[in-house]
Amino acid sequence: MPKSRIKACGKQALIAATCSLALSACAGNGFHNTASGDFRVETVPSQNASERVRFLVMHFTASDFASSLEVLTQPSSYPVSSHYLVPEHGDSSYPHPDLRVYQLVDESRRAWHAGPGEWEDRTQVNDQSIGIEIVNRGRCHPPVEMVAQKAGEEVCFFPEFDREQIELVIELSRDILARYPEITPTRVVAHADIRPYRKVDPGPRFPWEQLAAAGIGAWYDDDTVNRHLENLRGNTSSDRESIRLRFARWLADYGYGIDPETATDGDIGLYTRAFQYHFRPWKVDGEVDNQTRAILLALLEKYFPDKLGSYDDIDTGVIAELQPAE
Missing domain, CATH: 3.40.80.10 (Peptidoglycan recognition protein-like)
Known part of the structure; x- marks a missing residue:
């Protein structure tokens, strides 16, 4: 090509x-793992590989x-x-x-x-x-x-x-x-x-x-972010620590290497900053605010919708919308 x-x-x-x-x-095609030798090689592609x-x-x-x-x-x-x-x-x-x-x-x-x-x-x-x-x-x-x-x-x-x-x-x-x-x-x-x-x-x-x-990498839909943001703004009962710990779990579910069970406040700040560099570059401060949370939820909804059902911060109506029609 x-x-x-x-x-x-x-x-x-x-x-x-x-x-x-x-x-x-640049990438090899087919099998080319054997040097010349006095033996015959039969190629039978296995389905058990990645x-x-x-x-x-x-x-x-x-x-x-x-x-x-x-x-x-x-x-x-x-x-x-x-x-x-x-x-x-x-x-x-x-x-x-x-x-x-x-x-x-x-x-x-x-x-x-x-x-x-x-x-x-x-x-x-x-x-x-x-x-x-x-x-x-x-x-x-x-x-x-x-x-x-x-x-x-x-x-x-x-x-x-x-x-x-x-x-x-x-x-x-x-x-x-x-x-x-x-x-x-x-x-x-x-x-x-x-x-x-x-x-x-x-x-x-x-x-x-x-x-x-251009079809390279992940991004979120603005309407989904706004929907999650409205829901999060209506939840005023959670304290800062519980919000940050839940956010650490969402980060791990998306792919980040943070351990939600052992993450310190400093850990969460660093991983949040990395997330913001990628998905909210206009404001990078390491703080788990509602907009940052809404963006991550929108990404999870788009790419990992099966993981949303156990999240306390998700409106049950949203979960219903994600279920396929029977």
Whole structure:
């Protein structure tokens, strides 16, 4: 499946000519696990298997193209990598007039981009994901990993993403999703979603709603949010602690790696901030307010409606509306 606009390039392109690859060739097709030998191999596909790739993780690089490419491809004391790197316009370290997708790790291999990230019931997200690094100089002072584990104790700067760069991310993501059906909308996640204690990328300026409109990732319906918001505003009997603990349960049901039984107030604040970076970027404060709760309920209703029945904060009329007609 050749792509006219996407060029997947290796590190050598920074120095000399680029290599043009078809993205569909990046993932192996069929069985190619045996070396040549004096034996015959019969292939009988088993129905008892699944794709290795389950998640798509979005990052920003926090540095320019050249620095990002070096960090993601060269040995170091803290080696990292990703499957893809997407540059931006206006970067003097980028050597081409047009934007190109750089492939750094074959999709069949494990890139080191997610650390011990958690999503759904899975840990070590590196083992089950494809990572896209997007050149953007978002940064926090001091870095998130150096501050106490509490939302809001660092000062962060988040530049806008390049419009053409995002279009290229969308095209690349569509290509990936077409080849990995297990990457459902709620499995397209931010680095911050899977590691909220240490990461904030790709930050609040990443256009998740635009990606969802293009068929990449999850987003909510405004009318559903408003319906849940009206119901939540009518419930004035719950105290702050019980509201936050219930919200932690909803986060876990959506996919976040928080443990509702052991979560501290600080834990809930950090996971709430990660959720807001993704789904309420215009106000990121780590507070479990009614709007944040309504957005999460709207997402659960859209993608996991079977989980709503046991929630105290859901109007029974809403549950009835979700049931299929007999």
